[in-house]
Amino acid sequence: MNKVLILMAERTGTGHKSAANAIERNLVAQGCTVKQLNCFPLMGKVGVNMENCYIPLTTKHPLIWKISHGFSQICTDIMHSWIYHRVKKNLLKEIIAFNPDVIISVHCMFTKAVSRLLRKNKLSIPFLINVIDLVNPPKVWRDKRAQMSFVPTxxxxxxxxxxxxxxxxxxxxxxxIREDIVPPVKPKVLGNKLHILMVNPSINLQKNLAYVRELSQIDNAEITFVCGRDERLYQALTCEKANNPQLTKVKVLGFVSNMPELLQWAQVLLTKAGPNMLLEGTRSGTAVIVTGHIPGQEAKNYQYITANHCGARCENPRKIRALVQGWLDRGLLPEYLQNALHAGGNDGAKIIADYIVGICR
Known part of the structure; x- marks a missing residue:
């Protein structure tokens, strides 16, 4: 039985874990044994702290995050070398213990460090990279020593x-993309209610609150807001809802396990430019509004939505109500719902799994 090791992270956004899960499901369906390995704890306490500080930095201290991202872009090889020396001992133990036939990384921090480790220890294990940044991937993804890099576009x-x-x-x-998000056979049909799903649409707390206030003023709008693991946002929205009668029709959720059902319900999705959420939106046949991006990352991902004519970009809460109302008044929303079905690029898990199984034979 073929054994595949997937290198990933648990708490640096949802995209890495979601991509790893999607690939694993397709590999298991083809008879492979799969192990997902979070590499940050292998770096010791500093690695655990790096992973845990991702959400606080991107939401509370975006400037610090932008500087750190910029450093990784300018001093890429220095960063990879540092990661190699931090991770090499424990990662080598994991590789030897599991003895995989193939290793694939879905995290940009574990690319060159991994291929270097394999080379230094004379391990002839095929190393693959799944680039999960959509339009303009950071330099840290690039590794010419990898046997294959799977790119999104x-x-x-x-x-x-x-x-x-x-x-x-x-x-x-x-x-x-996770296969339990099933593309609808036909475009979603508008009814008496406009179903709006908001998935942590901004890294800025006040902007998130402003988006909710504006959209709640649209007649017949039903809003569900998913905060994920951002506990600060969840508490702020819960407090705002308790003190603002206008928000009584807003449902506030934390981390959820029923995202496929929520996307099936939604007609409009507001989210920041994380590629995983954008493509889950289009796969579910939902119109998407890109409302922000992490500094230094994701800045051009909105182009996937606008190029496929299945939504828009709006990073100003004061303009969001007019944008959505304009879609309704001009009859644009049905067109975006139709186009979302044909956006494509959201079935990579099977393609990647098929390739892995092929090289294992």
Whole structure:
């Protein structure tokens, strides 16, 4: 039985874990034994702290996050070398113990450090990378020593070719989206109520509150707000709802396990430009409004939505009500719901799993 090791993270956003889960399900369906390995704890206490500070930094101290991201872009090799020395001992133990036939990383911090570890220890295990940044991936993803890099779009493939990657090192796979989000056969139909799903649409707490206040003024709008693991946001919204009668029709949720059902219910999704959530939205046939991005990351991901004509970008809460109301008044929302079904690029998990099974034979 083929054994596959997936390198990922638990708490640096939901995309890495979601991508790993989607790939694992497809591999298990083809008879593989799969182990997901969170690499941050392998770096010791500093790694645990790095992972745990992701949400606080991106939500409370975005400038510090932007500076750290900029450092990784400018001093990429220094960062990879530091990670290698922090992770090499414990990661090698995990690899030897599991003895995988293939290793795939879905996290940009564990790319060059991993291929270096394999090379230094003369381990001839195929190493693959699944790039899960949508439009303009950070430099830390790039590793020409990887046997294959799965990239989400043809645009990213062309970027990599210009950087000297060989064509046989690149595959346009699309994005690995969980398969329990089932694309609807027909476009969603508007009824008497407008179903709006908000998934932590901004890294700024006050902007999130402003988005909710504005959208709650739309007649017949039903709003569900998913805060994820952002406890500060959950508490602020719960307090706002208790003190603002206008928000009585807003449902506030923390971390959820029924995202497929919520997306099936929604007609409009507001979210920041995390690629996983954007493509889960289009896969579910939902119109998407991109309302923000993490500093230094995700800045151009909104282009996937606008290029496929299945939504818009709006990073100003004061303009959001007019935007959505305009969709309704001009009859644009049914068109966006139709286009979302054809956006594509959201079936990468099967393509990646098929490739892995193929090289294991």
């Amino acid at each position: 043809a645009i990213v493939r062309r970027q990599y070719l210009k950087l000297g990657f060989k064509p046989e090192q690149l595959m346009v796979s699309g994005f690995p």
